[in-house]
Amino acid sequence: MEKKREESGQSPNPIAKGSNALSDLPPGRKNVLLLCFCLSMFIDAAGVSATFLMTAPIAEDLGVSTANEAWILGTYSMVFAATLLFAGRLADLYPPHRVYTIGFIGLAIFYLIISFMTDQYAFFVLRSVSALLAVWTIPSSINMIVQMYPEPAEQAKKLALFGMAGALANTIALVLAGVFLLASWRWYFRFITIIIAPFSVLAWFMMPRTQAVAEDLPGSEKWKRMDLGGVAILIACLVLFILGFTQASISGWNSALFIAPVVISVVLLPVFIIWEQKMPHGYSLLPHAVWKFPNIFPLILQASAIFMWFACAQLRIATFFQVALGDSAILAAVKLLPMGVTALIVGTLSQAMPWLITKPRFVQPVAAALCFAGSMLFAFSNGGGGSDYWKFMFTGQIIGTAGGMIVFIGMNTSIIQAFPLEYAGIGGSFANIIFQVGGVIGIAVQSGLLGTGNGTIQDWEGSKNSYFFTGAYIMLTGLIFLVWYKPSKAPAVTGPVVAA
Template sequence: MTISDATPDLATSPGATTAPSTDQAWTPRLWGVLAVLCLVMFLDGLDVSMVGVALPSIGTELGLSTTSLQWIINGYVLGFGGLLLLGGRTADLLGRRRVFLIALTVFAIASLVGGLVDNGTLLIASRFVKGLAAAFTAPTAMSILTTTFKEGPARNRALSIFSVFGASGYSSGLILGGLLTSAGWRWTFLMPVPFAVLALVAGTVLIPRDRAADTGGHDIVGAATLVSGMLLAVYTVVSAPARGWADPLTLGSFALAAALLASFFVVENRVAHPLVRLSILRVGSIVRANLSIVALFGSYLSFQFMMTIFLQSVLGWSPLEMALGLLPAGIIVAFGSPFVGRLIDAFGTARMIIAALTSLSLGYLWFLFAGSDQPNYTIAILPSVVLLGVGFALGFTSIMAQATSGVDDSEQGLASGLVQTSAQVGAALVLALTTALVTAGSHTATGISGAGFHQFHSGLVLVTGVALLGLLVTVSPLLRRVLNPA
């Protein structure tokens, strides 16, 4: 398959691919619908990062190793990413409102169960179920938004607000997680419950009813091969350090995972209603956006995972101290994201993504070289936190805009689901590799007890390399234009 180098206009904003039409009056009901969708988007993003702060406390109380702890994050991320594309398709077939409300109910119940259980396996299972629910709420929320708000200024404005809440959810999880963990790690699981119930009640009243599609079908085989292949690949990466990379079971698991993922692509070429129309991957800008989101989320969540354990388990920081220490990143994302749309209009998505990944790479490099067993916050940590906040704020909206730019309205859901899937599954794989590197050679209960900064060095090298590879992918078209101006 050949990837085209043709790139849509890089100066477009997220909604600029559709022709503007008559503006739409923003009634109280419309504001209410948008508030419900933004709240759910915020909770979906928040849950990826918030629980990470509580991992040391969870590990201590439930006796879980670092390898087991990362499954609390990856269980959610894999459930979320593995079924995102199927979630959007299900909403089209069964009705967006119905799927959204059912999935939100499951999300609330799984949150409640996760905050009450005393068993690590059950906790991980509740996280996976919660991720599955989010895989249906996220794309359904997007489709409800695009069908409720008319094309043009109203939809563009709604999408801008929606994106800000999504980015803020991912970035503010560390801060909220630190505050809640200070009161007890279970609150990081229980906090979303009342907000999910509130969104459920409001959504039942405000979200307009819609009809299910008359035609179409599910790609059950495609969904099964994708989810099972990704789960097996991540499990193999996580378990390989203890078992041995050359162990026959490790090699066999890798081979089976590769076969399942290859089967997914074969299935997508043959079924009548595929999860992914593979020809969309011939558009170079879309492919680069999906690779960029892997670099952004994979490095960001993995760095967060290491910082959580390093600051609390190695340096002895309290969850509240860590939340305050990382607060600048959340502030930058929350207050900077609303202005990214204007920057995209002025400079284009490609240049904004380059700036984002450059900022992230510099943040990782700074901590890699300035970090130590007793790092000075102002010198070693704060510059990295600021650079990561800037990178995430610039990158999230820009990548989402590029991933859907130039795509026909009939495939906006596919393009949006594809980039969200890349973000979640890519983050899960990078996190699994990072965890394997950090815990390599450790045999303690937590995997890093009594360790120092050196224990995290290889993990930091990995996340830096991932960010730099994403930067290289994004900048490659511009380099080709410079080297071959004709």
């Protein structure tokens, strides 16, 4: 394994020896901790997807203007995406069990406070803080899963379960939000607090003390390795990029509010890459050899398509059902339930048939083709009214979600395992940034394509064209993956991968 890493430009794992507190736990205790990790992943992803249904009632309750409605979702998604690598670095430099529990408990507290907010600006600020706390739980969870299950095949299965929790949140959270909207959006946040509280207590008492990768470094040296300069550049780059695409649907693609932030963010990206290369080895946010990691570019391209596919499917369909067809929020959520059921079935199958994840060369292009088929069914559904729901929407959700789950779990697992152990938290963060950026671009393009119809949600022509776009993009990334991905370059999966 170490020889393989050296040949690929990755640094050898300096701590891959002996055992650790997590891998030595009894199976029952491991299962409880894995459940806690999966729950945190579910809640973090639900923080975005549930907002699709809750945006309108939150805006009405807090007096948010139509022009500012995008910030109800944007304040969370921007902070979440922009601070992922920073949180990953924290989980690699400090004991991940502490990073995780602080984030998880803090999330419960802030969700409860948010549920009582009556001022829109206080809501925006607290949503940003909750996103910052939520993001702490992702890379720390990944770090501990990697340590807890050192055997590569089993590790891949557990990472697949972790990824499945996030994918399930994309649909089940819509149903949860729809149920609580029967009372108030505030009860959704209170319910999440009620769920988190006991599990955070379980995690606190059942989680042994874990060692950070940089356990023996003094505090001043850890701060140097935080790469705060790189963190600042990356946060500015991602915030401006997401801000620009968020404003595009409001102010237009020719507006300064779209062009200026995106142009600056595009300039900052090479600045960040150069900065990282200039940092001494071990002090940079990303490994110096990250762009030489096996198959990293086809993995990134394929990963960029999947949140785009899911976000565009769910947001537009949920909105159309409510605005154009007059469905209630709960009925719209129920009509999207086939996506959740399919996600659960396919995620379970990935445990019984691990080759769906571990043999991506041909599986991923087939999965991309399923997503394409789902997009085409959505495109020609005319919005899914009446019998068209069963002919097109229902079928499209099942076929597309089956492919989407395989793409999501496969890319999440493959990218994490492409990174060396000392960057385990960073690897998970890197994957999630690609997912989030793809989703933001997809939603912005979908909003822009409304203008190809009469500019309203009720006219399906603009939505139809958006599904042509998302379907074509994921099909293209699948074909590129088929040609570019080389199984012979994939990291070896023999021997333990575990931190001491």
